[in-house]
Amino acid sequence: MQITVSTFGQLAELTSPKIIVSDVADTVMLQQKLEEKYPCLQNITYAITVDKKIIAINTAINAASSVALLPPFSGG
Amino acid sequence: MQITVSTFGQLAELTSPKIIVSDVADTVMLQQKLEEKYPCLQNITYAITVDKKIIAINTAINAASSVALLPPFSGG
Amino acid sequence: MDGSSTKIKLLMTNKKYKQIFVWNAISASFIAENIQKHSSKTDIGAHSIFLGQVRSDIIDGKKVKAIEYSAYEEMALEKMHEIRESIFLKYPLTCMHVYHSLGTISAGEICFFVFTSATHRKEAIDACEEVVELIKTTLPVWGKELFEDST
Amino acid sequence: MDGSSTKIKLLMTNKKYKQIFVWNAISASFIAENIQKHSSKTDIGAHSIFLGQVRSDIIDGKKVKAIEYSAYEEMALEKMHEIRESIFLKYPLTCMHVYHSLGTISAGEICFFVFTSATHRKEAIDACEEVVELIKTTLPVWGKELFEDST
Numbered sequence: 001m002q003i004t005v006s007t008f009g010q011l012a013e014l015t016s017p018k019i020i021v022s023d024v025a026d027t028v029m030l031q032q033k034l035e036e037k038y039p040c041l042q043n044i045t046y047a048i049t050v051d052k053k054i055i056a057i058n059t060a061i062n063a064a065s066s067v068a069l070l071p072p073f074s075g076g
Numbered sequence: 077m078q079i080t081v082s083t084f085g086q087l088a089e090l091t092s093p094k095i096i097v098s099d100v101a102d103t104v105m106l107q108q109k110l111e112e113k114y115p116c117l118q119n120i121t122y123a124i125t126v127d128k129k130i131i132a133i134n135t136a137i138n139a140a141s142s143v144a145l146l147p148p149f150s151g152g
Numbered sequence: 153m154d155g156s157s158t159k160i161k162l163l164m165t166n167k168k169y170k171q172i173f174v175w176n177a178i179s180a181s182f183i184a185e186n187i188q189k190h191s192s193k194t195d196i197g198a199h200s201i202f203l204g205q206v207r208s209d210i211i212d213g214k215k216v217k218a219i220e221y222s223a224y225e226e227m228a229l230e231k232m233h234e235i236r237e238s239i240f241l242k243y244p245l246t247c248m249h250v251y252h253s254l255g256t257i258s259a260g261e262i263c264f265f266v267f268t269s270a271t272h273r274k275e276a277i278d279a280c281e282e283v284v285e286l287i288k289t290t291l292p293v294w295g296k297e298l299f300e301d302s303t
Numbered sequence: 304m305d306g307s308s309t310k311i312k313l314l315m316t317n318k319k320y321k322q323i324f325v326w327n328a329i330s331a332s333f334i335a336e337n338i339q340k341h342s343s344k345t346d347i348g349a350h351s352i353f354l355g356q357v358r359s360d361i362i363d364g365k366k367v368k369a370i371e372y373s374a375y376e377e378m379a380l381e382k383m384h385e386i387r388e389s390i391f392l393k394y395p396l397t398c399m400h401v402y403h404s405l406g407t408i409s410a411g412e413i414c415f416f417v418f419t420s421a422t423h424r425k426e427a428i429d430a431c432e433e434v435v436e437l438i439k440t441t442l443p444v445w446g447k448e449l450f451e452d453s454t
Binding site: 082084085086088125128142144146147149150151152 | 204221222223224226227230231252264284287288289290291292293294295296
């Protein structure tokens with residue numbers, strides 16, 4: 001199963017605007033795979049959203065999930 | 077000694093924009109004379125200013141004093 | 153917007169204190185010009201603006217069509233000077249502008265304009281709110297309602 | 304002011320939620336038009352406006368010439384909808400308008416505009432401040448500094 005992760009702000013430049021990750025069933029697994037692929041993520045503060053909600057606990061995801069990585073907000 | 081008292085807002089309509097009062101040496105005497113001349117003042121909330129300062133205690137006044145009666149403010 | 157509407161007649165400036173009173177309503181284009189002027193001040197990060205607009209309240213069954221504002225101008229300008237000094241001591245503002253209408257202002261028109269600017273939002277917002285409160289409570293200005301039936 | 308400067312290109316409206324994002328800077332004349340539109344609402348007594356302006360900060364010895372704004376638009380519009388609902392539940396507002404720029408906004412230009420209106424000043428002021436805070440802290444929008452030496 002493939003998940004396409006969108007990244008925003010500074011994260012899009014440090015990683016890639018779209019990251020494709022295979023074989024992940026939940027956000028903890030996803031985070032592990034992402035930090036393997038982009039070790040810089042280990043030292044960056046970011047939130048994971050699933051279907052536009054910031055998740056605080058491990059959350060199941062599938063190919064239909066809308067997943068994103070968000071660095072700290074700096075609008076306004 | 078004559079004092080010219082300026083009045084503002086609603087007070088200017090209820091009394092007169094300029095009231096001339098004679099033989100007063102302080103604001104307590106002034107207030108007595110004014111309330112004799114315009115009894116409606118007894119039922120109205122107003123402040124007395126001397127030289128543009130609202131006075132809280134009896135204050136000496138003379139012909140050179142700038143004296144005014146101010147109803148409650150309603151600007152802004 | 154009509155260009156001519158931007159002309160606001162400031163009352164003759166008091167020698168000692170900055171004038172805040174303007175004849176008639178404060179136009180949207182006057183506000184826009186004030187905002188525009190600040191684009192050259194690139195240390196500003198936040199503007200806070202308060203606008204007072206004349207309401208057509210119903211009082212004793214009669215509808216307000218306008219408010220006629222008057223002031224004890226000399227005292228008001230002196231008081232405004234004190235407010236300005238206290239605000240600049242308390243908040244690190246880049247600038248602050250205050251305008252209040254005198255004369256007859258129709259319902260829907262703007263009669264009061266407070267504009268504070270600072271590097272950060274909190275200072276601009278807090279200062280603006282405090283200035284509005286101080287003006288409303290301590291400035292000798294009076295509004296008299298004029299009603300639709302012309303009484 | 305040039306009439307053409309008042310044209311603001313709103314991003315294509317999301318079907319579900321009200322659009323808040325505009326391309327490029329927010330002009331003073333756009334703000335003026337927004338204010339002017341409220342003169343027909345004569346139950347309004349107070350407007351509170353917050354404007355965010357791009358600062359030319361010095362960071363690591365380099366001067367900011369602009370900020371490039373981007374957003375996770377779908378999430379931001381959904382979040383803004385929640386903010387709007389919560390604010391209207393909490394405060395008796397007549398209306399509320401929010402605009403945020405996307406794209407490159409030069410130092411001195413306005414990138415953020417919050418506008419609340421109410422019968423009384425306290426509601427307009429408090430609601431405006433709360434909306435600004437909520438947007439700054441919960442809306443997925445990012446600003447990237449662009450420096451004068453073009454790096």
